[in-house]
Amino acid sequence: MLDLYSPGSSLLHRMTPAPKMLAMLIGATLLFLNQSLPLTIAATLGILALYPIAQLTLKQAFAQIRPLLIIFALFFAVQWYFSGIELATYVVLRLAALILLASLVTLTTKSSDMIDTMTRGLRYLRPLGVNPEQVSLAISLALRFIPVLAQITREVREAQKTRGLERSVIAVAMPLTIRAIKMADEISDAIDSRGYRS
C-alpha cells in the first residue's frame, strides 16, 4: 500500500498508534502554547533527538521539512522584515518542530495499523449513528479506487488523443466522471447482491 511508513523495530515502532497519536497531539498543543524562543529551540532539538532513537536518519527528518522550505523562507522573510529576527526564528522553528513531531508518528506507524485503530475507535461513536463497518468499507473502497481512477484517466486520455482532445480538461474529465460513477453503481450492486449488510 502507498504509505509514508519507514520500517523498523524501535520503541516508537512497537507502540500502538493510539498513545502515539495522543502524545503527538499533546506535544503539538504544548508547542503552540509556549511563546519562548529558547524553549522552542530545545523542543526542536529534543524532537530531532527522537529520530535516531526511532531508527530514523536525520536525512529522513530533513525530507519531511524539504517540501516546505520555500514557504518557511517566505514566512521567515516576512516576519523578519515586519517583526524582527527573533520572532521570525520562533515562528519558523515552531512550524518545523510541529512537522517533525507529527512526521515521527507517520514514519513509525503503518497506515493499515492506523486505519485499524481508527475503525476500532469509531465503535464509541455508534450512538451518534456512525457505523464502523460502513466506514471501513468506505476506506478500503477509496484506497482501491485511486489506482482505478488513474487507469481510467489514462484510457480516456488515449481515446481523446485520437480526436485531438487530450488537452481539453472537460473532454477528459467528463467521460472520466461518468465512467467512475457507472463503476460505483456496479460495485454497489455487486456488494448488495452478495448480501453485505452494513
Add this chain to the structure above:
Amino acid sequence: MTTKDTVYIALFAALTAALGLMPPLHFAGAALPPISAQSMGVMLAGAALGAKRGGLALLLFIALVAIGLPLLSGGRGGFGVLLGTSGGFLLSWPICAAVIGYLAERDHEGGALKLGVYIALGGIVLMYAVGIPWMAFIGKLGMAKSLSIMVAFIPGDLIKVVVAAILAENLRKAYPNL
C-alpha cells in the same frame, strides 16, 4: 445510508486523491503551495453528491491524509501537513463540500451559472474564510499579509470553479438521481 451512498463517498474521496496526482500548476513562482487541481474534488463532491455525502467524502479524504497516506498533491500527507500553514484550507474541505452540497441541493434545477456561484461561495469564499485566519495564526502573519498572499490564488481557483460547475451540471443531467 445505503451501500450506494457509501460507495459514492469512497469514490469522491478517491477522486480528490486522484486529482492530486495531476501535475500542479506553478504560477505564483515557487512561493506558495502551487495551484493543484485537488480542491476541485471538494467542489465536485459537494455539487454532485449533496451536503451529507459530499461532506463525508471529504472527511474521509482528510482522515486518510491524517493517518499518513501521501494523498495530497505533491505526495504530501500525514498529520503534520494538517497542522502546517495550509492546514486550515485542508481542514475546511469537508465543511466547504457540505455547504456547496447544501446550496446545490436546495436549487436542484438552477443551471450551471447558479451552480457555479454556489461552488464559488463554498469553494473559494468559505475555504479562504477558514484558511486565511489559520495561516495568519500559525505563521503569526496577521490577517492583512495572509490575505494579500492568497490573492495570487484567486485566478486559479476561479478556473477550477468554472470547470467544476460545467462538470457537475452535466453530471446532474446524466444522472438526475445521483
